[in-house]
Structure formats: C-alpha cells, structure tokens
C-alpha cells in the first residue's frame with residue numbers, strides 16, 4: 001500500500017491508499033447530507049461453518065433492486081449512530097451493538113445536488129427476529145470467496161449461501177466491503193455519473209485505511 005498525500009477533496013487525515021481509479025476531475029461539493037449503512041457479520045468459526053454477512057435487497061426508492069446494508073438518512077437531532085440503530089430496526093426488525101467502521105463520501109454528476117456522507121457500521125451479533133419489510137428483504141451471503149476449496153455448507157447439512165453479490169450492489173462496494181469484513185477501518189470517496197436509464201457508474205474513486 002502506498003502512503004498518500006493525494007487524498008481526494010472532502011477527505012482528511014493520515015491514510016494509506018488501498019485502491020484508486022478513474023481519471024475524471026473530482027466533482028465539486030456544495031452541500032453534504034449524512035446517511036448510515038449497517039451490516040451484521042458472523043465470523044467464520046471453522047471450514048464447515050463459514051462466515052456470513054447480512055444484506056438487504058432494496059425493494060423501492062434510492063438504490064432499488066440492489067443489495068446493501070441497512071440504512072438511510074440521519075434525521076435532525078440524531079447522531080449517525082442513533083440513525084444507524086433506528087434504520088436497522090426499521091428495515092429488518094433487529095437490534096445490534098453497532099460499531100463505526102468506515103466513512104464514505106459519494107458525489108454524483110446530474111444526480112442529487114448534495115454529496116452523500118455515509119457512516120458505515122458493523123456488528124457481529126444481533127437480537128430480535130429478522131423480518132422482511134416494505135423496504136428491504138434480508139438475506140445472508142457467504143463471506144468465503146467463491147474460489148476457495150472449502151467444503152460447501154450444503155455438504156454439511158447447512159443452508160447453502162451464495163457469495164456476496166457484488167454485481168447487484170453499488171459499484172464502489174467491492175472496494176470497501178472486504179475492509180469491513182476484516183475489521184479494518186476505512187475511508188473513501190467515489191464520484192458517479194448517471195446515465196439516461198438512471199444507472200450510476202463510477203468516474204473516479206479512492207479508498208484508504210489508517211497506517212498500521
């Protein structure tokens with residue numbers, strides 16, 4: 001990992017670059033709005049009990065038809081941590097000891113006129129019963145890369161989980177979900193262009209972690 005002095009505008013601190021790409025100029029940021037995104041991750045116990053991550057299939061609204069963590073806007077008077085807990089409960093019915101693990105800044109050309117500041121949380125456990133809501137359909141995915149030789153859970157009489165569906169997630173997620181899984185704090189920025197069909201594609205991105 002390279003030490004960096006080229007943090008994108010809007011990010012601050014001492015971070016080492018983990019991934020970067022695109023050659024568009026960084027878009028200007030006028031206003032930021034705060035959002036949250038929360039994930040439940042069960043660590044692998046052994047080769048027959050692989051790790052898994054809870055995602056939700058977003059049924060409506062912004063990011064519809066993509067899998068994501070659970071989250072939304074930070075409401076006036078709330079801290080991001082309070083908003084993350086509220087959104088998790090509203091969207092899939094559970095409570096969890098969420099820990100802050102990352103901060104992301106997303107800017108889009110010809111989309112919302114504000115930049116999205118997203119505080120990302122993770123918990124190892126949850127309480128309550130998972131439910132499908134009007135907004136999200138929760139589903140567990142395996143955190144074991146599909147290419148390993150680990151025995152499939154189905155062989156052990158367990159529910160077979162699919163790998164994380166990056167093709168049906170926001171295009172930046174593949175750069176920071178692995179950091180979330182390894183409990184490595186992260187920051188990042190991605191700038192998007194939106195085509196006539198409403199599809200977001202990344203024009204420039206940067207992700208980094210604190211020096212170890």
Ligand SMILES: Nc1nc2c([nH]c(=O)n2[C@H]2C[C@H](O)[C@@H](COP(=O)(O)OP(=O)(O)OP(=O)(O)O)O2)c(=O)[nH]1
Pocket residue numbers: 035036037061062063068069070071072073106116118170171172173
């Ligand atoms: N993983 C990922 N999540 C993103 C990206 N961009 C982005 O807005 N999100 C998340 C942040 C929020 O969790 C969610 C957007 O919030 P939302 O529009 O669902 O907010 P909300 O629930 O308050 O909305 P609403 O009920 O008022 O319609 O999408 C991204 O690039 N990757």
